[in-house]
Amino acid sequence: HHLFSPLPDAEPAARTSRHIKITVVGCGNVGMAIAQTILTQDIADEIALVDAQPNKLRGEMLDLQHAAAFLPRVKIASSTDYEITAGSDLAIITAGARQNPGETRLDLLQRNLAIFKKIVPPLAQYSPDCILLVVSNPVDVLTYITWKLSGFPPNRVIGSGTNLDSSRFRFLLADHLNVNAQDVQAYMVGEHGDSSVALWSSISVGGVPVISSLEKNDINLSVEMLEATRKAVVDSAYEVISLKGYTSWAIGYSVASLAFSLLRHQRRILPVSLLAKGFYGIPEDREVFLSLPAQIGRGGILGVVNIHLTEEEAKRLRRSAETLWECQTQLGI
Ligand SMILES: NC(=O)c1ccc[n+]([C@@H]2O[C@H](COP(=O)([O-])OP(=O)(O)OC[C@H]3O[C@@H](n4cnc5c(N)ncnc54)[C@H](O)[C@@H]3O)[C@@H](O)[C@H]2O)c1
Numbered sequence: 001h002h003l004f005s006p007l008p009d010a011e012p013a014a015r016t017s018r019h020i021k022i023t024v025v026g027c028g029n030v031g032m033a034i035a036q037t038i039l040t041q042d043i044a045d046e047i048a049l050v051d052a053q054p055n056k057l058r059g060e061m062l063d064l065q066h067a068a069a070f071l072p073r074v075k076i077a078s079s080t081d082y083e084i085t086a087g088s089d090l091a092i093i094t095a096g097a098r099q100n101p102g103e104t105r106l107d108l109l110q111r112n113l114a115i116f117k118k119i120v121p122p123l124a125q126y127s128p129d130c131i132l133l134v135v136s137n138p139v140d141v142l143t144y145i146t147w148k149l150s151g152f153p154p155n156r157v158i159g160s161g162t163n164l165d166s167s168r169f170r171f172l173l174a175d176h177l178n179v180n181a182q183d184v185q186a187y188m189v190g191e192h193g194d195s196s197v198a199l200w201s202s203i204s205v206g207g208v209p210v211i212s213s214l215e216k217n218d219i220n221l222s223v224e225m226l227e228a229t230r231k232a233v234v235d236s237a238y239e240v241i242s243l244k245g246y247t248s249w250a251i252g253y254s255v256a257s258l259a260f261s262l263l264r265h266q267r268r269i270l271p272v273s274l275l276a277k278g279f280y281g282i283p284e285d286r287e288v289f290l291s292l293p294a295q296i297g298r299g300g301i302l303g304v305v306n307i308h309l310t311e312e313e314a315k316r317l318r319r320s321a322e323t324l325w326e327c328q329t330q331l332g333i
């Protein structure tokens, strides 16, 4: 039998499509690579671009709009006025000062703090329910600064963290093992950049844990291969900078994959920079952001994976927490 009888002359049900709006603040190499990838992956219905340089900003907007014949229909707007960002579901921050030669990380950090004080409050005011995703460096401290300046709950303030480190790690392992990088599950955690921690015990290829098979077969050589691969992740970042002066494509794809999981509620498990106090022995009063594998969906961080860490790995996480905490206390915010 029929559960329902249609009303006579009823109109077809209206399609309630969810309108997804993404803001990108900072339209340089990284911001535009992210915007372009979000467009080609059909993630958003609307993209708002903000930058401090009005001419560059308008030029990038027009240049993206001119691709409309080849892309799904997306509203692309830009302004130096944050009103254009109102109602965003996700705001991605790639704005930042470039590290001057010989500049210390703390000097760069002070300059970026001044920039974030101008960016974060209006973003939070115009989109009080959005997710804030920080890419600018030093990303872990700047994500902490964004959390403090926005007043948002920690689940909605995320840093790209070791997402890029992990994708380079997976590429290098896959290249060495001659398999598809999508079949290599490997995480780098902790501080983004030079001090990231490779989780050997969680590396698996096609579901086969790499370490246990190594220990069983006592293949010492491969432990050196793993350490060399971890070092190659850092070296490859410096190599790209020395060759082309910046990085864009890999960070663009890695941030677009975060945006997709966040806005299409994919519940993927990805390494991102999150408020790590209380995890793995990091003291509750250490309000630092470090990368751990977390479940990512519409509410931002849905949960942190309880991965098994060796004592050495946990110790390195706690040491990174102390380094970041000391850096943050010198900022006076
Ligand atoms: N987290 C990662 O894995 C990762 C990877 C690569 C790059 N990065 C970082 O991303 C950042 C951007 O790199 P890039 O190569 O795109 O730099 P870039 O100089 O090309 O772009 C930075 C943009 O920010 C804009 N900007 C500066 N101050 C601003 C403000 N107050 N408001 C709005 N916009 C402002 C500039 O006008 C410029 O267009 C850097 O901090 C870099 O270290 C992070």
Ligand SMILES: O=C1N[C@](c2ccsc2)(c2cccc(Nc3ccc(F)cc3)n2)CC(O)=C1Sc1ccccc1Cl
Residues within 6 Å of the ligand: 099, 105, 108, 137, 138, 164, 165, 168, 192, 193, 194, 233, 234, 235, 237, 238, 240, 241, 245, 246, 247
């Ligand atoms: O691929 C990159 N490129 C950058 C870059 C992009 C434009 S200019 C420099 C890079 C490359 C190499 C070093 C480095 N150091 C740095 C440290 C603190 C800062 F505030 C800014 C930059 N940064 C920015 C960055 O974070 C990355 S990933 C990265 C960096 C170092 C080690 C491992 C990884 Cl996976």
